[in-house]
Amino acid sequence: xxxxxxxxxxxxxxxxxxxxxxxxxxxxxxxxxxxxxxxxxxxxxxxxxxxxxxxxxxxxxxxxxxxxxxxxxxxxxxxxxxxxxxxxxxxxxxxxxxxxxxxxxxxxxxxxxxxxxxxxxxxxxxxxxxxxxxxxxxxxxxxxxxxxxxxxxxxxxxxxxxxxxxxxxxxxxxxxxxxxxxxxxxxxxxxxxxxxxxxxxxxxxxxxxxxxxxxxxxxxxxxxxxxxxxxxxxxxxxxxxxxxxxxxxxxxxxxxxxxxxxxxxxxxxxxxxxxxxxxxxxxxxxxxxxxxxxxxxxxxxxxxxxxxxxxxxxxxxxxxxxxxxxxxxxxxxxxxxxxxxxxxxxxxx
Numbered sequence: 227x228x229x230x231x232x233x234x235x236x237x238x239x240x241x242x243x244x245x246x247x248x249x250x251x252x253x254x255x256x257x258x259x260x261x262x263x264x265x266x267x268x269x270x271x272x273x274x275x276x277x278x279x280x281x282x283x284x285x286x287x288x289x290x291x292x293x294x295x296x297x298x299x300x301x302x303x304x305x306x307x308x309x310x311x312x313x314x315x316x317x318x319x320x321x322x323x324x325x326x327x328x329x330x331x332x333x334x335x336x337x338x339x340x341x342x343x344x345x346x347x348x349x350x351x352x353x354x355x356x357x358x359x360x361x362x363x364x365x366x367x368x369x370x371x372x373x374x375x376x377x378x379x380x381x382x383x384x385x386x387x388x389x390x391x392x393x394x395x396x397x398x399x400x401x402x403x404x405x406x407x408x409x410x411x412x413x414x415x416x417x418x419x420x421x422x423x424x425x426x427x428x429x430x431x432x433x434x435x436x437x438x439x440x441x442x443x444x445x446x447x448x449x450x451x452x453x454x455x456x457x458x459x460x461x462x463x464x465x466x467x468x469x470x471x472x473x474x475x476x477x478x479x480x481x482x483x484x485x486x487x488x489x490x491x492x493x494x495x496x497x498x499x500x501x502x503x504x505x506x507x508x509x510x511x512x513x514x515x516x517x518x519x520x521x522x523x524x525x526x527x528x529x530x531x532x533x534x535x536x537x538x539x540x541x542x543x544x545x546x547x548x549x550x551x552x553x554x555x556x557x558x559x560x561x562x563x564x565x566x567x568x569x570x571x572x573x574x575x
Contacts (some may be wrong), residue, residue, distance in 0.1 A: 241270060242280035246365055249289050251299055260290055260298040288340070306365040307557050309340040311358060315348045315374035322496045323524045326542040327373055328334055333543060339550045342367060348378070355380055362390055369393070369553030371546075378511055388550045391556035393549045397440075399564050406552050408565040410540060412441050413448075415569035418538045419492050419520055420452035422571065426518040426536075428490030432460035432479055434472055434502060435494035441522075444496055460488055464498060472498045476505030480517075492522040496539070523572065534574035540567050 248254050254261075261269065266277050281298070284290045288305040292298040312331060318324035331341040344358050361367045369391040376385060376394055385392060388404040396407040422430055431454050435442040442461055449456045460479070464472045472493075479488055491506075493499050499521045507519060523537035548565050553559040 238276045239278040239283070241276055242283040243364070244270075245280055245284055246287070246289055249284075250304065250306055252366060254300050256300050256302050256304060258300050260300060287364065303339075304368075305340070306368040307554055308478065309342065309367050310369045310371060310553055311361065311367045312341050312343050312546075313346045313347045313358070313370055313372050313374070313376075314343065317345050320497070323542070324373060326524045326526070327546065330543045331545045334546060334550065339546075339547075341371075341546065341550070347381075348374070362387075368557060371549045371553070391553050393553060393565070395466045396522050400562075402563060403560065404556070406549075406556065406565060408545070408549065408567060410567045411569060414443065415522075415538055415540075416441055416444055416448040418569055418571045420448050420454065422520050422536050422538065422573075423449075423454055423490045423492070423518060426490070428454055428518050430455045430460070430486070430488045431490040431492060432456070432462070432488035433492045433494055434462055434464065434475065434498060436464045436469065436498055437466055437495075445492065445494075454490070456488075457486075469498055470501055472501035472507065473505035476502050477508060487540075489516060490518040490520065493519070496522050496524055499531075499535070503533060503535075506533065521554065523574070525570065527572075536574045537572045538569055540569055 245254075245455060249256075259307055260281075263277055267274065270277070281290065285292075285298075288303075288309065288403060289301055290298050291301050306410060312327065314324055314328070318328045328343055328361065331343060334341060342361070344354055346354050347358075358370075364426075367390075370384065371393045372381075373395070376382070384390075385394070385402060385405060388402070391404050393406045393408055394400070395410070398407070400407050431445075431449050433442050433456070435443040442463060445461055446456050446458075462475055464475065476491070479491075482488075491502065493502050501519075502519070508520070518536075519533060520536045520538060523539035525537075525541040526543065543566055548567070550564070552561065552565055
C-alpha cells in the first residue's frame, strides 16, 4: 500500500476520513485485520496520538470492531451500507404508525441492520438536521427513510442529493435516481375491508377517518362493489386536533333510525380506534353487540379491546425490512424499483 503523506495543516478528522474511504473502497476489506500502529505510522507519516484519534472515531462510527488494538478488524456490515436513518416529522408520541416504526428499528439489529432515529425533522431548529447531514458526510449512514411528507427546502435538498438513497411514501414512482418510492396498496386494503364486512353480514357501513385520507374517498365505491350500502353522512372525518370527537360521532350514528343506522363501522385511522370504541359502548350497550367493527391497524399489535375488532393494515416490521433491503440494493446496483406495501387481515376472536 503506498505511503500517504499528510500536510501539517491537515487535522485528525481528515485522517479518519481517509481511513474510512479506504474501507468503503475495499482497500481495507470487510472482515480483514486492521493495520498495526507501526504500519499506519509508515503509511501516513503522522504521530501515534493522531492515529489513535482516527482509530477511535472509526470504532465509534462502526467501521472497526474490537476493544483491544490487536483485535481490531474491519466491520463485516459497513455503516454506509447497513445503517440507515429513519426521519420523523416531530415525535412518535400520539401517532401509532410512527411509534411502531420506531419500536421496530431495535428488532432489526439482530439481522445486522442498524436504523438511527432522527426526530423533529420539521422543527425550525436546525440541530437535528445538522446532525443528520454530519452523519451523511461522514458515511455513518447509508440511506434515509422519510416516514412523513418531505416538503420544504432542506428536504428537497436531501432528496436531490444523488450520493445517498432515500425511501419516501408516494403513490407515484419518482424519476430521481436516488429516490425509492414506497406505496401502500390502499385498494387492496379496502377490498379486504369489503370482504370482511360482507362475511359478517353488514348491510350498511360507516367510515370514520382523520384528516383527508385517500381511503375514505374510495370507501363508498368499494362498499358498493361488495353490495354494502353507505352514504355521505356515514363517511365522516375527525380533525386531528379533536380526536375525542370520534366518540361523540359514533354515539350520534347509533342513535339514527334503524333504516339508516350503520351496522358496520370502519375506522380508517388506528389513532381513533380507542375513541370509537368508547363511543360505541357509551352510546348503547345493547346495540354494539350487533355492530361489526373493522379498523385500520399498524402491525404488530397486541392491544386487547372490550369488543371484537377485525384489524386490516400493514406490518411495520415488514416495511422497515423492505426499506432497508432496497436501500442496501441501491448501493450495489442502483435499484430504485418501487416498494409495494401489501395489507393483511387479522380476524377478531
